[in-house]
Amino acid sequence: MNDNPNAVAMNSKDFMSWSTGVIDDILRATMAKKAIDKLMLPFWNWSQRNSMYPLHFGLACCALEMAASAGPRWDTERLGIIYRSSPRQCDILLLNGWISKKVRPALRRLYEQMPAPKWVVAMGECSISGGPWYDCYNVVQGGDTFLPVDIYIPGCPPRPEALIDGFLKLQKKIRAEAKGPFLED
């Protein structure tokens, strides 16, 4: 893109990036961005931490605890935790089970398909450190070797109460992170 763009000569892609840059510059120069961030942050943060949608993706036996926690007895839906089947609709990747070397690229891809405010929860010994498969030739030694894990929930497998407790810890973390609507600074 040149420095003095002529709107007639730009294609749509150039125009999009140029106009985004202009709007961003104006927002920054007039301090409007900071004001919006400050004004919207409590509401934004409240809605983020009360509508945590984990990806409905089962790796191994911990997925049964995930299913139990979503069922009527523990009912995570009362906390706003609803399991969605598409990574585009999710903001939490729940690692539940041992990660074999073949599923590792698929998990990384799922993480990258999720839209921006996103967190990773490692559940159970296997996804924390390899667990019983420590030093195995085909198991990745912990999910944090290739994903930025936020919350670790120990147990083999953890009870649904422990899973809910982990999600509540994640709520506290989201509150402390205090990211505004622009997800920067």
Added chain:
Amino acid sequence: MAEINACSGNMTGVEIADALSKEFPEGLTITSFAPKRIYAQAGKEIFLDIVKFMKDELDFDHSSLVSGMDMGDRIQAIHHLTSYRNNCCLIEIVVDLDRDNPEIDSITPLYEGANYTERETYDMLGIVFKGHPNLKRIFLPEDTQFYPLRKDFKLKEGP
């Protein structure tokens, strides 16, 4: 119900063992048998003929499992075949293979169900099944260089 109808067969294990040793006087040894179980040791040259005979003449219509064993100085390929018509009889055929170059004929052209179990045995022990349509790694990534169920495979040292 003691036995389901499909298992009310006409040949006992002893009769099947007799028929086998009559058809293959050399290269096949029946190590032991029970009313519904036969254990046999076969040479690798006549192995495919034995399986063909079992399938066509003796009604063994199911390949239950293809597995293997590393005995240190040799590698064994172990096949389990069962028959619904002959009293649910099961035969275990053990074939000794050279450890440096373990090769055996594939039975996938005869039993399609042996496809994945043969691939698994190749994956874990490195036994090459000649004539298999798609002999690739099945559980491990395709660039894996080792065979983990061999006795000389070592895990990496712990802390």
